[in-house]
Amino acid sequence: MIDISGLNSQQHEAVTTISGPSMILAGAGTGKTRVITYRIGHMIDQGIQPEQIVAMTFTNKAAREMKERLISLVGSHGKGIMVGTFHSFCIKILRRFAEEADLDPRFSLAGTSDQLDLVRRSLEEKGWHGLYKPDDILSRISRAKNALLIPETMLEEALQAKFEDEDLSFLKEVYQLYERQLKLNRVIDFDDCILKTALVLRRRSDVLERLQGEYTHFLVDEFQDTNFAQLSILELLAGKLNNICVVGDDDQSIYSWRGAMVETLDRFENIFKGTKLIKLEQNYRCTNVILNAANNVIKNNQGRKDKTLWSKSQSEEYITLTSKRDDGEEARWIAQKCFGLLGQGYRPKDIGILYRANSQARSLETALRERNLVYKVYGGSSFFERKEVRDFLAYFKLSLDPHDRMSFWRVINTPSRGVGLKTLERIEERSKELKISPFEVLVRNEVKLVGKANDAVGQFVKDVQSQSKWPIIHIDDLEKRGGEIIKAFGLEDDIRQKTSHEGAKKRKLESLKKLPEWIKGIGENQVEERGSLNILDLLDQLTLSDDKSGKNDKGPENHISLMTIHASKGLEFPAVFVCGIEDDLLPHKNSIDCPMSVQEERRLFYVAITRAKVKLHLSFARERFSNFQKQDRKPSRFLKELPKTGVVTDTELQSLNHLTSEQDRRERNAKRLSRLRDSIKGGFS
DNA sequence: GCAAGGCTGATTTTT
DNA sequence: TCAGCCTTGC
Ligand SMILES: Nc1ncnc2c1ncn2[C@@H]1O[C@H](COP(=O)(O)OP(=O)(O)OP(=O)(O)O)[C@@H](O)[C@H]1O
Numbered sequence: 001m002i003d004i005s006g007l008n009s010q011q012h013e014a015v016t017t018i019s020g021p022s023m024i025l026a027g028a029g030t031g032k033t034r035v036i037t038y039r040i041g042h043m044i045d046q047g048i049q050p051e052q053i054v055a056m057t058f059t060n061k062a063a064r065e066m067k068e069r070l071i072s073l074v075g076s077h078g079k080g081i082m083v084g085t086f087h088s089f090c091i092k093i094l095r096r097f098a099e100e101a102d103l104d105p106r107f108s109l110a111g112t113s114d115q116l117d118l119v120r121r122s123l124e125e126k127g128w129h130g131l132y133k134p135d136d137i138l139s140r141i142s143r144a145k146n147a148l149l150i151p152e153t154m155l156e157e158a159l160q161a162k163f164e165d166e167d168l169s170f171l172k173e174v175y176q177l178y179e180r181q182l183k184l185n186r187v188i189d190f191d192d193c194i195l196k197t198a199l200v201l202r203r204r205s206d207v208l209e210r211l212q213g214e215y216t217h218f219l220v221d222e223f224q225d226t227n228f229a230q231l232s233i234l235e236l237l238a239g240k241l242n243n244i245c246v247v248g249d250d251d252q253s254i255y256s257w258r259g260a261m262v263e264t265l266d267r268f269e270n271i272f273k274g275t276k277l278i279k280l281e282q283n284y285r286c287t288n289v290i291l292n293a294a295n296n297v298i299k300n301n302q303g304r305k306d307k308t309l310w311s312k313s314q315s316e317e318y319i320t321l322t323s324k325r326d327d328g329e330e331a332r333w334i335a336q337k338c339f340g341l342l343g344q345g346y347r348p349k350d351i352g353i354l355y356r357a358n359s360q361a362r363s364l365e366t367a368l369r370e371r372n373l374v375y376k377v378y379g380g381s382s383f384f385e386r387k388e389v390r391d392f393l394a395y396f397k398l399s400l401d402p403h404d405r406m407s408f409w410r411v412i413n414t415p416s417r418g419v420g421l422k423t424l425e426r427i428e429e430r431s432k433e434l435k436i437s438p439f440e441v442l443v444r445n446e447v448k449l450v451g452k453a454n455d456a457v458g459q460f461v462k463d464v465q466s467q468s469k470w471p472i473i474h475i476d477d478l479e480k481r482g483g484e485i486i487k488a489f490g491l492e493d494d495i496r497q498k499t500s501h502e503g504a505k506k507r508k509l510e511s512l513k514k515l516p517e518w519i520k521g522i523g524e525n526q527v528e529e530r531g532s533l534n535i536l537d538l539l540d541q542l543t544l545s546d547d548k549s550g551k552n553d554k555g556p557e558n559h560i561s562l563m564t565i566h567a568s569k570g571l572e573f574p575a576v577f578v579c580g581i582e583d584d585l586l587p588h589k590n591s592i593d594c595p596m597s598v599q600e601e602r603r604l605f606y607v608a609i610t611r612a613k614v615k616l617h618l619s620f621a622r623e624r625f626s627n628f629q630k631q632d633r634k635p636s637r638f639l640k641e642l643p644k645t646g647v648v649t650d651t652e653l654q655s656l657n658h659l660t661s662e663q664d665r666r667e668r669n670a671k672r673l674s675r676l677r678d679s680i681k682g683g684f685s
Numbered sequence: 686g687c688a689a690g691g692c693t694g695a696t697t698t699t700t
Numbered sequence: 701t702c703a704g705c706c707t708t709g710c
Binding site (some may be wrong): 058059060069085086087088112155189190191193194254255258259339356357358359379413416418419420421422423498544545564565566567585588589590591604626627628 | 686687688689690692695696697698699700
């Protein structure tokens with residue numbers, strides 16, 4: 001039996017209400033995630049089988065954390081619970097019911113750069129190439145998919161779905177072309193994981209009924225960030241038994257650009273009749289100083305749901321607000337403070353450094369490295385999206401299945417084999433005519449090549465065939481295949497030849513060399529987790545994974561965490577730095593002119609503040625490198641919304657004058673000095 | 686018809 | 701800084 005005596009009465013009620021629909025609406029740090037975890041534990045105590053339970057989280061990191069907490073709470077049968085993101089849950093369903101979902105069972109998951117390639121190809125088909133920006137098109141298609149719209153019916157359904165676009169009929173056309181490309185290349189994209197699952201559940205009652213029988217209880221964390229397509233899946237799966245519990249906070253809705261809508265919370269109550277609404281009010285995370293600041297900021301938003309939020313935790317610890325000359329200075333200041341915190345007994349993992357945009361990580365990394373501090377950057381440009389890694393993986397996939405078009409087009413002329421645009425067109429034409437894969441076109445010599453190109457392509461075909469001949473059965477085969485690919489296709493020479501910058505060349509060669517071992521490591525993890533090796537799943541995992549580092553380090557992690565505010569949702573740290581709090585960054589320049597978007601940016605600031613348990617350090621720079629130019633920066637408008645008490649302003653900070661009286665400032669400075677002395681004393685003891 | 690090298694414009698947030 | 705795109709030379 002799990003011990004639920006430590007819960008407060010509202011939490012207790014939420015945990016013990018296990019049948020029927022319930023919605024927990026509560027502010028930051030009130031124990032929403034804790035309620036989910038304990039509720040699952042309680043359900044298992046009540047005899048519900050772990051395999052019947054599905055818990056959705058928003059990020060992979062949150063899923064891992066919840067799984068760990070569950071296992072420590074209920075023991076090893078916690079392993080049977082389906083805890084994951086919507087995407088990972090859905091792709092499992094699609095793999096299992098591929099045929100019912102009208103998918104080739106060997107489909108794979110396209111990463112962001114694959115998606116962009118396919119959009120480019122779609123645009124080229126119509127000669128629209130150059131007229132539109134592929135990433136703009138992609139995000140418009142993505143929004144349509146999140147609203148559960150498909151090209152065939154989107155014009156009629158757009159209005160009802162409250163879907164808006166600057167040019168719907170144009171979007172319909174590119175969306176259709178893009179879908180054709182996906183299908184042709186036998187891939188699905190991120191949004192398809194959700195969309196195709198919703199569609200198969202809608203269209204195939206046999207699939208729906210089977211899943212309804214297997215999964216009887218649903219829990220969703222961060223429900224405010226659920227989009228329409230995801231809500232539909234919940235509606236379908238949980239709609240029969242109505243055992244569903246969602247937790248959320250409208251003030252932490254920060255993913256509207258991914259289709260999350262405020263109305264989702266209200267819609268839930270309409271879909272699941274008789275929803276029990278539970279509110280949690282006590283924050284167990286932050287000191288009252290921090291909570292007061294957070295409340296002061298967020299109260300400037302309009303149309304909020306009514307919530308009370310208080311904390312027992314009294315603190316002498318002030319929030320600090322610091323201004324530095326530029327982003328480098330800001331980063332060095334943060335690194336210095338981190339160093340001091342470690343001296344005071346804080347562990348690296350107690351510290352989180354948060355920012356608006358991934359690009360801000362760079363200067364922070366430099367500064368932390370200078371002080372030899374252990375850190376990890378979460379998110380950011382993915383290791384898998386790097387060219388040399390994508391090339392390698394394409395060869396790898398081609399060796400698993402030579403008819404894989406997506407991979408074929410990617411590598412047929414990498415390294416250069418004398419195959420250019422014209423030859424590619426001829427291959428594609430032939431492939432269409434004969435209804436065979438482009439690789440098969442080459443095998444059958446259906447396209448005449450001459451001289452060097454002929455030799456090189458002949459060798460390519462032979463090499464791919466000889467790799468695809470032997471199956472990958474054991475984990476060691478992964479490494480072996482990887483090594484042989486690099487050798488057979490001359491990937492090292494390709495890098496040596498194409499990279500002019502020496503440093504970059506070295507780095508790329510080194511990461512290439514590590515790839516075979518790396519892919520083996522991922523295979524090992526998979527076998528450890530589920531006892532067997534499945535390569536399709538392994539490739540899915542690679543694309544969905546949030547570990548962009550390309551390292552597979554195991555064991556307890558103890559490092560300073562660097563991440564965007566978006567990625568920090570649901571997490572907490574004893575000490576938090578929020579940096580770059582400037583207009584045009586937070587709120588971001590693309591959002592600053594639209595009041596609704598500014599509100600979302602304010603929620604982002606609110607999320608950032610409420611990640612901190614005890615120490616909160618805010619900072620901004622007066623000058624920053626952006627667009628590869630020095631730019632003058634202004635402190636964020638949100639800083640004026642901080643309370644006058646509890647926030648200490650750095651002496652260097654002149655530009656913000658809401659701290660009025662001179663005496664006030666002297667007092668604060670005295671306090672600050674004494675604390676500084678303490679921290680120095682601590683730092684070197 | 687192909688490959689190499691210069692030019693330009695882009696960095697919001699994630700699965 | 702870097703990658704995609706376009707021009708030029710072979
Ligand atoms: N009843 C309780 N007693 C002691 N500590 C608690 C209690 N409830 C929650 N906490 C602690 O409060 C902190 C915040 O909890 P949790 O992360 O579940 O909040 P949350 O509502 O999910 O936050 P967020 O809105 O930021 O996602 C955690 O450290 C948790 O252990």
